[in-house]
Amino acid sequence: MKKFFFALALTLTFGSLMAQNQFFSPLNAVPVGPNGPASNKARVMAYCCPSDAIEITAGVPIGESDFQWINIPLNGINAGIINRLVVCYQVLGAGGSYISQTRLAEMSAPNSAVVKVDDATDLNSTSATCYATKAGYVVGGTTTLSLKVVLKPGDKIIIGGISVIR
Numbered sequence: 190m191k192k193f194f195f196a197l198a199l200t201l202t203f204g205s206l207m208a209q210n211q212f213f214s215p216l217n218a219v220p221v222g223p224n225g226p227a228s229n230k231a232r233v234m235a236y237c238c239p240s241d242a243i244e245i246t247a248g249v250p251i252g253e254s255d256f257q258w259i260n261i262p263l264n265g266i267n268a269g270i271i272n273r274l275v276v277c278y279q280v281l282g283a284g285g286s287y288i289s290q291t292r293l294a295e296m297s298a299p300n301s302a303v304v305k306v307d308d309a310t311d312l313n314s315t316s317a318t319c320y321a322t323k324a325g326y327v328v329g330g331t332t333t334l335s336l337k338v339v340l341k342p343g344d345k346i347i348i349g350g351i352s353v354i355r
Contacts, residue, residue, distance in 0.1 A: 209354060209355040210352050210353070210354055210355070211263075211265070211266065211352060211353045211355070212350060212351070212352045213261070213263050213264075213265075213334075213350070213351040213352065213353070214241040214242075214350070214351075215241075215242065215243045215261050215348045215349075215351060216235060216241055216243060217261065217262055217264075218233045218243050218245075218259050218260065218261045218348070219233070219259070219260050219261075220232065220233050220245075220257065220258070220259055220260075221257075221258045221259075221260055222255075222256065222257060222258075223255075223256040224256075228257055230247055230248075230249055230251050230255065230257050231245055231246075231247055231251060231257045231259065231338055231340065232245070232246050232247065232248070233245055233259060234246075236347055239349070242347055242348060242349045242350075243347070243348050244345045244346070244347050244348075245259055245338055245340065245345065245346040245347075245348065246340065246342075246344070246345050247338075247340040247341070247342055247344075248342055249342060250340070250341055250342060251338060251339055251340040252339060253289055253339055255339075256337065257337065257338050257340075258335045258336065258337050258338070259335070259336045259338060259348075260333050260334070260335050261333065261334040261335075261336070261348075261351065262331070262332075262333050262334075263293075263332045263333065263334055263351070263353065264331075266328055266331075266332045266353060267328065268327070268328050268329075269327070269328055269355055270325070270326065270327050270328070270355060271293070271305075271324040271325070271326060271328060271332075271353050271354075271355065272323070272324055272325055272354050272355060273321050273322065273323055273324055273353075273354040274291070274293060274306065274321070274322050274324055274334070274351070274352075274353055274354075275319050275320070275321045275350075275351065275352045275353075275354065276288075276291060276312070276319065276320050276322075276334070276336070276348065276351055277317070277318070277319040277320075277348070277349040277350045277351070278312055278314070278317075278318065278319075278320070278346060278347060278348050278349065279314065279315065279316065279317040279318070279346075279347045279349075280312075280313055280314060280315050280344065280345070280346050280347075281315070281344065281345040281346075281347060282341065282343055282344025282345060283341065283343060283344060284315075284341075284344075285339075285341045285344070286313075286338075286339060286340045286341050286344035286345075286346060287311050287312055287313035287338075287339050287346075288311070288312035288313075288336045288337065288338055288339075288346060289309070289311055289312075289337045289338070289339050290307065290308065290309050290335075290336070290337035291306070291307075291308040291310070291312070291320070291322055291334070291335075291336060291337075292304055292306060292307050292308070292334070292335040292336075292337075293305045293306040293324060293332060293333070293334060293335075294332070294333050294335060295328070295329055295330040295331065295332055295333075296330050296331050296333070297329060297330035297331070302333070303330075305324065305326045305332075306322060306323075306324045306326070308322040310322070317347075317349070319350075321354075324353075334351060336348070
């Protein structure tokens with residue numbers, strides 16, 4: 190009988206640990222410019238292969254002061270604590286392109302959002318890699334991942350899996 194309860198407790202503990210990671214595809218990403226209006230500078234489209242990744246490109250140079258963001262709604266995050274965010278990415282091209290900022294913002298009222306995480310680490314790996322940033326806050330509204338991009342024409346930034354660690 191003890192073995193049964195130990196196995197049941199182990200199963201429940203393992204199940205709750207597995208439920209702590211939530212995974213997202215970036216396919217619903219939207220490029221935005223300064224202060225939120227749609228931008229014609231950055232382009233987002235599905236990347237092949239795998240087909241649930243995206244590629245971000247630009248026809249004109251996008252600098253740090255252009256404030257071009259890629260917003261990715263993280264639909265389905267319920268109340269609870271977000272401890273860490275993981276973004277998997279790769280920069281392809283001649284060089285000089287990167288993600289200059291990673292943000293998590295929360296919205297409850299339709300006309301404002303609160304930045305909960307703002308990480309200014311440059312993500313510039315030319316090898317496929319995943320970057321983790323600490324969050325440590327309690328969810329109180331809809332959550333959006335925002336990536337500020339700096340891009341040279343001809344380069345691509347590939348975004349793959351995104352995960353939230355609870």
